[in-house]
Amino acid sequence: LLTSVCIPRHESTYKHTREDEDDTQTVAEIMARCFIPTLITTSSWEGFHFVGHEIRITEATDCYGAVVWPSALILCYFLETHAKQFNMVDKNVIEIGAGTGLVSIVASLLGARVTATDLPELLGNLQYNISRNTKMKCKHLPQVKELSWGVALDENFPKSSNDFDYILAADVVYAHPFLEELLITFDHLSKEVTTILWAMKFRLEKENKFVDRFKELFDLEEISSFPSLNIKLYKAMKKKSEASNKRN
Ligand SMILES: C[S@@+](CC[C@H](N)C(=O)[O-])C[C@H]1O[C@@H](n2cnc3c(N)ncnc32)[C@H](O)[C@@H]1O
Numbered sequence: 001l002l003t004s005v006c007i008p009r010h011e012s013t014y015k016h017t018r019e020d021e022d023d024t025q026t027v028a029e030i031m032a033r034c035f036i037p038t039l040i041t042t043s044s045w046e047g048f049h050f051v052g053h054e055i056r057i058t059e060a061t062d063c064y065g066a067v068v069w070p071s072a073l074i075l076c077y078f079l080e081t082h083a084k085q086f087n088m089v090d091k092n093v094i095e096i097g098a099g100t101g102l103v104s105i106v107a108s109l110l111g112a113r114v115t116a117t118d119l120p121e122l123l124g125n126l127q128y129n130i131s132r133n134t135k136m137k138c139k140h141l142p143q144v145k146e147l148s149w150g151v152a153l154d155e156n157f158p159k160s161s162n163d164f165d166y167i168l169a170a171d172v173v174y175a176h177p178f179l180e181e182l183l184i185t186f187d188h189l190s191k192e193v194t195t196i197l198w199a200m201k202f203r204l205e206k207e208n209k210f211v212d213r214f215k216e217l218f219d220l221e222e223i224s225s226f227p228s229l230n231i232k233l234y235k236a237m238k239k240k241s242e243a244s245n246k247r248n
Helices: 024-031 070-081 102-109 120-134 179-189 205-217 242-247
Strands: 006-010 013-016 046-050 053-057 092-096 113-118 143-146 166-170 195-201 218-226 231-238
Touching (some): 024 070, 046 070, 046 102, 053 102, 053 120, 070 102, 070 166, 070 195, 070 218, 092 102, 102 113, 102 120, 102 166, 113 120, 120 143, 179 205, 195 205, 205 218
Parallel strands (some): 092 113, 092 166, 113 143, 166 195
Antiparallel strands (some): 046 053, 218 231
């Protein structure tokens, strides 16, 4: 279980206990949270079990954000099994590249005040999944909002009103041309107190380069690793400015 992967030493530091150990059992446990309906219905959906709820996700077939990616399952499982350390209750949370919305739904079911974001063409299906799975089940009804990385950030997410405790991201780094814009977006949305929880699937060399760039702006900590899926789970926080270092 992920809980055996990360042993808290103090609030923000983690020690890996089974770095090279076979992760098959954990991955099997996570993947078992997914099921397909046994009855043929008029609308197609995929089911997931998280936080004691059955979550029904409708997927589309026309774009990257239209299916649930394994990184999303890893992040959902982590949020569920680490709900004490990363308490979501009443926290302000934004998910970028939310896709079908599973991660945002799980964060909402855990009590967070969530804003789920993605490209405009994804928002219809995202809103549908979020409404279907959170109405009457969540303390705070999640919002769905357009956020195209690097675009109109000052207008749509003014720094002065950004107050996010957490930024969630699953599988947002791959062969797309907006990696610099993605980095700008992480930077724009985060304050020094914001925690980024980011599930990252490694496919190409490009991804390693992004991690290096990311480390220039953020303190990055690997909190879990799934070698069989080439997925790592990271926690990150903005590097402290010199001014705030001097203050402390
Ligand atoms: C591989 S999918 C991951 C979806 C979801 N997080 C998951 O893990 O199931 C990548 C997501 O990033 C979004 N995305 C890609 N480029 C984007 C951009 N320039 N601005 C905002 N979102 C973008 C896609 O629409 C998609 O939802």
